[in-house]
Amino acid sequence: MTDATVEIVVDRLGAGGDGIAEHDRQRLFVPNALPGERLLVRLGPARGEGRSATVVRRLSDAETRIEAACRHFGRCGGCVLQHLLRPAYADWKRTLIVEALARRGIADAPVTETLVVPPGNRRRAVFSAVGRQGGAVLGFAEAQSHAIVDIAECPVIAPPLFRLTAPLRATFSTMLGPGQRGQAIATMTMSGIDLVLEIDRSLDLAARERLAAFAGETDLARLSWRRPGGSAETLAARRTVHVGFDGVPAVFPPGAFVQASLAGEAALIAEVLAGVGAAKTILDLYAGIGTFSLPMARKAKVTAMEGDPEAVKALAASSRGAITVERRDLARDAPDEKLLSGFDAVVFDPPRSGARTVAENLARSSVATAVAVSCNPQTFARDARTLIDGGFRLERIRPIDQFLWSSHVELVALFRRETP
Ligand SMILES: C[S@@+](CC[C@H](N)C(=O)[O-])C[C@H]1O[C@@H](n2cnc3c(N)ncnc32)[C@H](O)[C@@H]1O
Known part of the structure; x- marks a missing residue:
């Protein structure tokens, strides 16, 4: 009974950006639907705690509905919420954090308004490509699918990255046989674009020469x-490839992690610097190539820990001995409470899986200030619970939306010990 149609009214937005409605004691997840809208939907297969449904006809529009900014919206998996008016959109991102905390018993969390980064600001993009008869397709994956949308526009990424898509597509066309896949990781740096091609084939001399010519024609760094x-x-x-963190230059290894947008990065750095305040000794965990370590090291003695060997090498080179840089697997070998207690402040910015052991050890430590940066409200809320149970007070959370129109949100949270 997957092609039945029913009339529903959307209750709210879910964490993935779908409209959610209850029907026949079942939860329905409806893409491109907003709270308050009356819809005729076709029921689809089971999904999570309910089932999916697709809009057959919209019988009424929400007051918050706007025209989507991109022709690919609805197909391209990159964006889920282009059709929502900005204040409601910003509020939804904030709500994602508030609700994740509430599920961990953290009520009335001091979450400020969301800072939303404008369109055209993404400085890093991962393009997917697949070979076809007559040329490659290049763009982003469709929602819930491996199919690739051949993008003719993208209002999210910065214009120089979009300008790269046509020559990149042509280059992939010469390299990928039908059905063969590849990726391109493009990052705008202070020296120009750094591009890493990920292709599962060997490169003969002719291919290498073609690629070197492509780098010249597109003026890649x-x-x-x-x-x-x-x-x-x-x-x-x-060119030698550099980025800058709050004006401090940093070595950039091929395809390294940097924050998704310059505006988002600036806001994150400002929040982290405000959070650590006048701390004289700071431990920066999951330090990457130094987004926070390098600006913090202007005023404090910083120790940085990071798992990726290339990032560690780059940060050591950028800091020229001013920062103690240690390669460490923080999931398996997190600093214990004794080590942590030797610092005035600890900053941690883990991957989506969060920083479970770091939070547990911080909870047992005597560290006065902890600043968490997170791109996943669920794991952040888990780790925040641990810190609060260990005697920290959650002072402030700043949501920063640098993943425009997606269901992702970044945040910076400041924790201080009740009685240091
Ligand atoms: C979200 S990034 C943040 C990087 C940096 N703070 C920044 O803002 O650019 C997470 C970082 O954690 C590192 N990482 C992931 N898993 C790790 C682990 N188990 N141990 C240490 N570092 C890890 C990644 O290499 C990456 O640099």
């Missing part, structure tokens, strides 16, 4: 290639 899971080999190093 650097072009590298790697097999999936392999390390990058630089094919064209046309």
Whole structure:
């Protein structure tokens, strides 16, 4: 009974951006639907705690509905909420955090308004490509699918990244056989675009020459290639590649992690600096290539820990001995409470899985200030619960939306010990 149609009214937005409605004691997840809208929907397969449904006809529009900004909206998996008016959209992102905390018993959390980064600001994009007869398709994956939307526009990414898509598509067309897949990780740096091609094939001399010519024609700062899971080999190093964190220059290894937008990064750095305040000794965990370590080191003695060897090497080079940089697997070998207690403040910015052990050890430590940066409200809320149970007070959370129109949100949270 997957093609039955029913009339529903959407209650609210879910964490993935779908409209949620109750029907026949079942929860329905409806893409491109807003709270208050009356819809005729076709019931689809089971999904999570309910089932999916697709809109057959919208019988009424929400007052908050607006025209989507992109022709690919609805198909492209990158965006889920282009059709919602900005204040309601910003509030939804904030609510994602408030609700995740509430589920952990943290009520009335001091969550400020969301800072929303404007369109055209993404400085880093991961394009997917697949070979076809007659040329490659290049863009982003469709929602819940491996199919790729061949993008003709993208209002999210910065214009220089979009300008790269046509030559990149042409290049992939020469490299990918039908059905063969590849990726391109493009980052705007202070030196120009750093591009890493991920293709599971060897490169003969002709391919290398073609790629070096492509790097020149598109004025890339650097072009590298790697097999999936392999390390990058630089094919064209046309300029030394640098980024800057709050004005402090940093070495940028091929395809390294940086925050998704410059505006988001600036806001994150400002929040972290305000959070650590006048701390004289700071431990920066999951430090990457130094987004927070390098600006913090202007005023404090910083120790940075990070798992990725290339990032560790880059941060050590950027800091020129001013920062103690340690390679460490923080999931398996988190600093214990004794080590943590030697610092005035600890900053941690883990991957989506969060920082469970770091939070547990912080809870047992005597650290006065902890600043959490997170891109996942669920794991953040788990770790916040641990810190609060360990005697920290949650002073402030700043939501920063640098993943425009997606269901992701970034945040910075400040915790202080009740009685240091
Ligand atoms: C969200 S990024 C943050 C990086 C940096 N703070 C920034 O803002 O650019 C998370 C970082 O954690 C590192 N990482 C992931 N898992 C790790 C682990 N088990 N141990 C240490 N570092 C890890 C990644 O290499 C990455 O640099």
